Amino acid sequence: MAxxxxxxxxxxxxxxxxxxKSLFGETDIYVSGTARNGQEAFEKLxxxxxxxxxxxxxxxxxxxxxxxxxxxxxxxxxxxxxLILSMYSTLPxxxxxxxxxxxxxxxKTAGRDELLTALHRVFNHSTYYSSDLIPIIQEIIxxxxxxxxxxxxxxxxxVEILRWILKEYTSEQIALELNIxxxxxxxxxxxxxxxxxxxxTIGLVKFALKAGLLDG
Numbered sequence: 190m191a192x193x194x195x196x197x198x199x200x201x202x203x204x205x206x207x208x209x210k211s212l213f214g215e216t217d218i219y220v221s222g223t224a225r226n227g228q229e230a231f232e233k234l235x236x237x238x239x240x241x242x243x244x245x246x247x248x249x250x251x252x253x254x255x256x257x258x259x260x261x262x263x264x265x266x267x268x269x270x271x272l273i274l275s276m277y278s279t280l281p282x283x284x285x286x287x288x289x290x291x292x293x294x295x296x297k298t299a300g301r302d303e304l305l306t307a308l309h310r311v312f313n314h315s316t317y318y319s320s321d322l323i324p325i326i327q328e329i330i331x332x333x334x335x336x337x338x339x340x341x342x343x344x345x346x347x348v349e350i351l352r353w354i355l356k357e358y359t360s361e362q363i364a365l366e367l368n369i370x371x372x373x374x375x376x377x378x379x380x381x382x383x384x385x386x387x388x389x390t391i392g393l394v395k396f397a398l399k400a401g402l403l404d405g
Contacts, residue, residue, distance in 0.1 A: 194312045195221040199230040199246035199258065200274075209245070212301055218308060227253030231261050234269065243270045243292075243312055248282055256282075259289040263388040270311040270389070274304070283325045287395075290388040293317035313359040314378070316390045340400045342384045350377045354390060355397055 196218050198206050206223050213220060221241040224230035227250055234244065244262060248255040259271040272293040273286050286294050292311040295304055296319050307317035318326055340348055353363045360374040367374070382388070385396040 193217050193219050194243060194308055195219050195241045196243045196245050196308060197221050197230065197234065197241040198223045199225075199227065199244060199250070199255065201225050201247065201250040205247070212304070216305060218305070226250045227255060227258030227261070230258055234262065234266055238266045238269065241269065243272055243308055245272050245274055245308070248273060248275045248277070248286070256285040256289045256291070259286070259291045263290050267388055272307055272311050272317070278319075278322055278325070280325060280329075283322055284329050287326055287329050287391060290392045292389050292391065294322055295319050296321065310357070314354075314390065315357040315359065316394070343381060347377055347381050347384070350374060351381055351393060351397065354378065354381075354393060 194217060196213070198209050198220060200206050200209075200223075203225075210220050222233055224233055227246070229252070230244065230246065231253065234241070244258070246255040246258055253261075255273055255275070259273070262269050262271055270292045271289075272295065273291045274295050274297060275282065276297045278296055283294065293307050293316055295307045295317065299307075299319060303319070310317040343351065349367070350363060353366060358366070360371050360378065363374045364371045381393065385393060387393050387396055
């Protein structure tokens with residue numbers, strides 16, 4: 190039986206929240222709660238950080254936006270994954286999402302299957318950005334002014350595991366490839382995040398590109 194993924198929905202339109210609930214019917218997605226803006230969402234998430242796995246949020250909302258909510262979550266509840274769901278793919282919005290280290294970004298024009306794929310990917314410690322956004326993200330990362338990232342901050346084993354993470358392997362898959370335990374992989378993943386100053390996989394992608402570990 191597939192593991193249930195608990196998803197917290199944030200959107201200022203009730204019809205969108207109702208539509209997503211209906212969309213997830215008869216899947217392994219369980220809607221753990223909803224909120225109509227980022228502030229309301231953060232208050233609910235902070236009151237019990239372990240009742241959900243993934244935050245699925247719109248960007249443009251009153252009080253606190255989706256990207257600001259993402260930044261708050263990554264700073265205060267870093268184990269939670271954040272997936273942006275938006276109608277818009279403008280450079281400023283995508284740049285905000287990447288800067289906030291959102292684990293994924295899916296356009297509202299996507300189909301049900303793509304959204305489910307994205308939720309599974311971010312739940313399993315990977316990233317998912319809609320294919321239309323990839324050129325924009327690459328350009329954003331290349332254009333950043335921070336360079337000279339040094340792989341020497343990582344051990345040889347951590348660099349090896351980072352390479353697998355960048356290939357979007359889960360901890361379980363990496364453990365099988367390297368013949369080590371999942372707990373060991375998770376410990377290495379935590380150390381890599383700490384040493385690179387990253388809050389999630391998108392941060393590791395940015396670090397790897399600047400360090401020359403990825404072709405740019």
